[in-house]
Every structure is written in structure tokens, then in C-alpha cells.
Amino acid sequence: MDRYAVFGNPIGHSKSPFIHAQFAAALGEQLQYDAILAPLDGFADSWHSFVAAGGKGGNVTVPFKEQAYQLADVLSQRAKQAGAVNTLYLNSAGKLCGDNTDGIGLVADLTRLGVTLNGITVLLLGAGGASRGAIGPLLDAGVKQLVLANRTVSKAQAIAANFGAHVRACGYADIPSQPYQLVINATSSGLSGERPLIAAQHLQHCLLAYDMLYGAAPTPFLQWAKAEGVPQQADGLGMLLSQAAEAFYIWRGKRPDITPVLALLKQQLS
Ligand code: ATR
Numbered sequence: 001m002d003r004y005a006v007f008g009n010p011i012g013h014s015k016s017p018f019i020h021a022q023f024a025a026a027l028g029e030q031l032q033y034d035a036i037l038a039p040l041d042g043f044a045d046s047w048h049s050f051v052a053a054g055g056k057g058g059n060v061t062v063p064f065k066e067q068a069y070q071l072a073d074v075l076s077q078r079a080k081q082a083g084a085v086n087t088l089y090l091n092s093a094g095k096l097c098g099d100n101t102d103g104i105g106l107v108a109d110l111t112r113l114g115v116t117l118n119g120i121t122v123l124l125l126g127a128g129g130a131s132r133g134a135i136g137p138l139l140d141a142g143v144k145q146l147v148l149a150n151r152t153v154s155k156a157q158a159i160a161a162n163f164g165a166h167v168r169a170c171g172y173a174d175i176p177s178q179p180y181q182l183v184i185n186a187t188s189s190g191l192s193g194e195r196p197l198i199a200a201q202h203l204q205h206c207l208l209a210y211d212m213l214y215g216a217a218p219t220p221f222l223q224w225a226k227a228e229g230v231p232q233q234a235d236g237l238g239m240l241l242s243q244a245a246e247a248f249y250i251w252r253g254k255r256p257d258i259t260p261v262l263a264l265l266k267q268q269l270s
Pocket of ligand 1: 125126127128129130131150151152155186187188189192194195196197
């Protein structure tokens with residue numbers, strides 16, 4: 001049976017084995033998908049052992065996405081743009097290929113939620129790995145202008161420098177006053193029970209507030225957006241599933257429907 005795995009540290013919390021088992025069952029694919037705890041200084045060894053034992057492909061999560069980027073022989077365009085790899089596989093020549101499905105997973109989830117990305121202006125909060133991986137796919141999907149705001153403005157500027165005039169960097173106090181149809185929180189602030197401290201006026205024209213984090217309860221950012229009258233809010237559970245579906249497609253050539261698995265995961269979280 002073909003073997004796949006997710007590599008991370010910690011990894012016990014990962015929902016990927018459950019998700020891929022559901023995808024495989026729905027599509028009649030015979031595969032095994034495990035969670036592998038790689039030592040903090042031993043990601044490459046861990047990956048090589050897995051391949052030596054017959055492993056076909058893997059997902060990579062915190063803190064190894066940049067190391068996976070270094071390890072890959074061949075990088076996709078979206079992995080290069082993200083500066084990080086979340087999906088690994090061997091091509092027919094035996095070369096290690098690195099891709100990144102996080103950003104395309106976000107775009108797929110936004111599309112599922114009914115957002116038209118073509119021609120809109122987006123406010124993206126945060127300048128870490130999660131944010132960087134999202135920009136290229138959002139622009140490719142037709143976003144007209146993207147304002148990248150971060151608490152530490154230099155980090156936003158460093159990321160924006162990789163993109164053209166469609167991306168503008170700023171701090172939270174200098175966000176341009178213009179209508180944003182979509183506001184995305186890509187910061188980790190919700191993990192500490194906080195939200196990015198931006199002014200409420202930036203939500204005035206927002207149709208959907210999206211938080212890349214997810215949990216049993218709405219994140220502080222989504223609670224705030226709701227209180228400010230944003231008509232629709234969504235957390236990152238759909239993005240998690242959509243990035244997994246894209247990885248599954250890369251490995252198996254079949255794209256799973258995330259809807260039934262999303263319902264199961266929501267049940268598990270509640
Ligand atoms: P990830 O890879 O998940 O994006 P990261 O690289 O550690 O994680 O980046 C975390 C992001 O969350 C950063 O943009 C960080 O802002 P700073 O660059 O100013 O540190 C942001 N962040 C974390 N906690 C925050 C908070 N309480 N308020 C606002 N932004 C926060």
C-alpha cells in the first residue's frame with residue numbers, strides 16, 4: 001500500500017491523517033497516511049528514512065516548511081513564491097519535488113464561500129509564513145490590490161518586496177482608508193486570545209472576514225468582525241481541508257470533495 005505522512009513537531013494534534021483517510025475512502029484509493037514526529041534537528045533524516053521505507057509523499061507542517069524548501073530538488077512556482085514547502089513527492093525521475101498548497105487552499109476555500117476575488121481589494125493582516133504563502137495565489141486569482149499590514153511593518157515590507165505594485169505594505173496605524181471587500185487575518189494573535197488592533201473603519205465595506213486559525217469557538221478577530229457588522233465570517237478549517245485536497249490531488253491525480261469531511265471535523269470540534 002502506498003505510504004504518505006505528515007511531518008511536524010509537535011504533531012499529535014494534526015488532523016491530516018484523519019482528513020486523508022477520509023479522502024482516500026471516499027475516492028476508493030488504497031493508501032496509508034501517518035503522522036511522524038521529526039526531531040527538531042532531524043527533519044531531513046526523518047524524511048530520508050521514510051522514503052527508504054517506501055514513502056511516496058508527505059505533508060510538512062510547523063516548524064519544517066522552510067527546511068522542506070531547502071531539501072527539495074525541484075520547487076514549484078508557488079513554493080518559490082511562498083518560500084516554504086508543505087507538500088513533498090518524488091517525480092518519475094526520482095527527484096524530490098516541493099510544492100505549496102496553502103495559498104491555493106485558501107483561494108479554493110474563499111471560492112467555496114462565494115467570494116469573487118477578481119477585481120477586489122484585500123486587506124491581509126500578518127507577515128509570517130501563512131501570509132506570505134497566500135499572496136501569490138490571491139493575485140493569481142485576480143485580486144486587484146492587496147494591502148499587507150503587520151504589527152512589525154518591516155516584516156510586511158520584506159514580503160511585499162517580492163511582489164509588484166499590486167502589494168502595498170504598512171503598519172496597523174497606516175492602513176490606507178479605502179474599501180476592503182475581504183479582510184483576512186493571517187496572524188497568530190488568536191492563539192493568545194487577541195486580535196490584530198486595526199481600526200474598525202477598515203471593516204466597513206467588508207463582505208467576509210476570514211481567519212486562518214480555527215477552533216471550537218470563533219476567534220477574537222471573527223467575534224470582533226461580527227460585532228462590527230461584517231455580514232459573513234469564516235475560520236481556517238476549510239483552508240486546512242482545501243490545502244489537503246490539493247496535496248491529495250498532486251499525489252493521486254484525484255481531487256477530493258471537502259464538504260463531508262468539513263462537516264465531520266466541525267462535529268469533532270464542537
Ligand atoms: P505563521 O508562520 O503562522 O505566519 P509567524 O511567522 O510566527 O507565524 O508569524 C506570526 C504573525 O502573527 C506575525 O505577523 C506576527 O506579527 P509580528 O510580525 O509583528 O510579530 C503576528 N502576531 C502574533 N501575535 C500577534 C498579536 N497579538 N497581534 C498582532 N499580530 C500578532
